[in-house]
Amino acid sequence: MADIRVGRLDDIADGGHKVYATSGREVGVFRVGTKLYAWENHCPHAGGPICQGKIFGQIGEELTPDKRSLGLFYTGQKHIVCPWHGFEFNVETGRHPGDEGTRLKGFPVDVRDGDVWLRLPG
Amino acid sequence: MDDRASAPTGVFELPTIDTLSDTRDLLAHATKEAEKLKDYFVVDSDGHLSEFPFWQEIVARLDNKVYRDMAESFKERPGSPPGLSNAMPGMLYQDMFGRIPHQQRLGEKTPEKPHKMVTLTQRAMDTMGLDYMVTLPTPMLVLGMHPQPEIEAAIGQAFNSWMCEDMLPQEKRMINMIYLPFNDPEAALREVEKHAANPQVVGYMVTSTRYRPVHHDCYMKLYAAIEESGKPISFHSGFHWGDESMKQCNRFLSMHAISFVYYNIIHMTNWVINGIPERFPKMKSMWVESGLAWVPFVMQRLDSEYMMRTSEAPLLKRKPSEYMREMYYTTQPMERDNLDLLQATFKAINAETQLLFATDWPHWDFDLPNSVTQLPFLNEQQKRNILGLNAARLFNLEVPKHKLGSPQPGPVAEAAAAQGVRVSQGR
Numbered sequence: 001m002a003d004i005r006v007g008r009l010d011d012i013a014d015g016g017h018k019v020y021a022t023s024g025r026e027v028g029v030f031r032v033g034t035k036l037y038a039w040e041n042h043c044p045h046a047g048g049p050i051c052q053g054k055i056f057g058q059i060g061e062e063l064t065p066d067k068r069s070l071g072l073f074y075t076g077q078k079h080i081v082c083p084w085h086g087f088e089f090n091v092e093t094g095r096h097p098g099d100e101g102t103r104l105k106g107f108p109v110d111v112r113d114g115d116v117w118l119r120l121p122g
Numbered sequence: 123m124d125d126r127a128s129a130p131t132g133v134f135e136l137p138t139i140d141t142l143s144d145t146r147d148l149l150a151h152a153t154k155e156a157e158k159l160k161d162y163f164v165v166d167s168d169g170h171l172s173e174f175p176f177w178q179e180i181v182a183r184l185d186n187k188v189y190r191d192m193a194e195s196f197k198e199r200p201g202s203p204p205g206l207s208n209a210m211p212g213m214l215y216q217d218m219f220g221r222i223p224h225q226q227r228l229g230e231k232t233p234e235k236p237h238k239m240v241t242l243t244q245r246a247m248d249t250m251g252l253d254y255m256v257t258l259p260t261p262m263l264v265l266g267m268h269p270q271p272e273i274e275a276a277i278g279q280a281f282n283s284w285m286c287e288d289m290l291p292q293e294k295r296m297i298n299m300i301y302l303p304f305n306d307p308e309a310a311l312r313e314v315e316k317h318a319a320n321p322q323v324v325g326y327m328v329t330s331t332r333y334r335p336v337h338h339d340c341y342m343k344l345y346a347a348i349e350e351s352g353k354p355i356s357f358h359s360g361f362h363w364g365d366e367s368m369k370q371c372n373r374f375l376s377m378h379a380i381s382f383v384y385y386n387i388i389h390m391t392n393w394v395i396n397g398i399p400e401r402f403p404k405m406k407s408m409w410v411e412s413g414l415a416w417v418p419f420v421m422q423r424l425d426s427e428y429m430m431r432t433s434e435a436p437l438l439k440r441k442p443s444e445y446m447r448e449m450y451y452t453t454q455p456m457e458r459d460n461l462d463l464l465q466a467t468f469k470a471i472n473a474e475t476q477l478l479f480a481t482d483w484p485h486w487d488f489d490l491p492n493s494v495t496q497l498p499f500l501n502e503q504q505k506r507n508i509l510g511l512n513a514a515r516l517f518n519l520e521v522p523k524h525k526l527g528s529p530q531p532g533p534v535a536e537a538a539a540a541q542g543v544r545v546s547q548g549r
Contacts, residue, residue, distance in 0.1 A: 004133070005130050005133075006130065006133050007129060007133065012278055018135055018296045019135065019136040019137075019138075019544050020133050020134070020135055020136070021134040021135075021538060021543050021544075022132055022134070023132070024544070025269050026136060026545070041136070042151070046489075046492070046493075047152070047155070047490075047492070049135075049136075049148075049150070049151055052136055052138055053138070053139065053221070054138060054140075054220065056221060058299065081218075083221075083222060083224070085222065085487060086144045086486060087222045088221075
């Protein structure tokens with residue numbers, strides 16, 4: 001494992017993300033409030049550059065107590081969407097919302113003195 | 123003030139992919155896979171272009187001056203809509219409302235020459251490791267639903283002229299199945315007669331989204347000409363949310379999943395039960411972009427009913443599935459979630475000789491060559507056949523010595539290299 005400094009925390013807006021190429025890997029770093037999440041830029045579906053997609057709000061469908069649809073709404077969860085085919089993953093869990101087994105590969109990430117550090121194999 | 127560099131040495135920040143991204147950067151993760159295919163002959167039997175950005179060039183090729191003037195008059199309208207087209211841009215939801223930029227637009231920079239459409243196709247072919255790509259239109263896939271058959275015929279003629287005379291000569295690796303205006307059988311026959319001798323025309327495409335019985339007697343002269351040419355007829359499916367059955371679906375997902383199969387199920391059924399393969403035994407047929415799972419379904423349904431109601435299909439000498447096993451199918455969008463079912467499908471359709479790889483690029487549900495190479499139940503020769511050798515046989519393509527274009531790095535990869543960072547090309 002190697003610790004690699006990839007950038008400054010201040011460069012990543014809250015709710016935003018950056019994608020870094022380093023040491024033969026591509027990793028997306030996502031900021032949600034004070035927390036960071038790092039996912040490999042590789043979609044488990046077809047190998048697309050998942051982290052270079054855009055973040056969209058997760059869409060839900062609200063039902064009445066008697067199960068009628070009240071239409072679509074944003075749940076407040078954020079999803080990164082693969083620009084190749086549209087597979088989407090929760091930026092905090094790395095999981096596909098429709099299949100627990102389909103998920104992104106994560107890496108340890110932390111902040112030291114304002115710098116973002118990734119711990120990568122190799 | 124903290125003056126530390128935000129991008130440390132050896133780190134390159136990759137941009138978000140959008141409608142202006144270069145195809146070579148967008149598909150960079152496919153390049154490593156393509157490198158593994160250097161000694162494979164790979165033919166994309168169903169690739170596409172988006173013709174609306176070039177619509178004024180296309181309608182300028184209308185032979186009929188009245189229609190040409192009618193189409194060109196739309197230039198003066200706000201937004202210059204594609205005159206005479208029946209596509210409904212406001213209901214084209216394929217890009218999932220911005221989630222898939224390349225389906226929205228390929229707005230990247232291209233050199234002045236060759237034509238932008240040619241450059242985009244070359245970049246896609248090189249990046250994915252393709253030797254040939256069949257280049258078919260996109261919004262025109264619904265042209266068979268145009269209420270004016272004469273307009274379908276006119277646009278079909280114009281598109282074929284533009285493609286065959288203006289585009290194909292610029293890149294020999296681009297091949298085409300010309301558009302058949304199937305609502306006007308005489309016009310369709312004229313297009314076959316006009317383009318059959320072109321070596322880059324490898325077949326004839328009927329857009330399946332239409333209400334026409336393919337066994338009608340009005341098509342027999344057309345089929346005879348197609349059989350005589352030795353090139354296949356293809357039925358390229360599509361969607362039409364205006365179809366009364368499809369209107370029952372409230373989500374694009376539902377309608378799209380069913381519609382792309384629905385039309386080819388109907389045409390295949392009429393094609394087989396009315397004995398078209400018996401009437402034209404040398405005519406080769408291809409069934410495009412319906413995936414594969416529908417084929418064994420139809421085989422079983424038709425065989426079952428045929429054995430009980432043989433008197434209603436007197437031209438048949440064998441079971442329907444036996445005719446269907448001799449037809450050709452394209453892979454995309456290949457259903458891969460259940461490999462046991464997929465393997466059974468491959469066996470049912472005799473995929474080793476009848477299946478043709480297709481990307482459907484640049485559409486949202488495109489497949490890469492790894493959709494075939496990663497299938498665990500195929501042997502090496504079967505993969506080679508499906509990826510390109512079956513198409514070489516069907517399209518009469520010479521398998522070249524140099525089978526793979528050399529993919530050039532895109533602007534992002536070049537910028538990264540300038541800073542000493544090699545951008546990953548997938549893993």
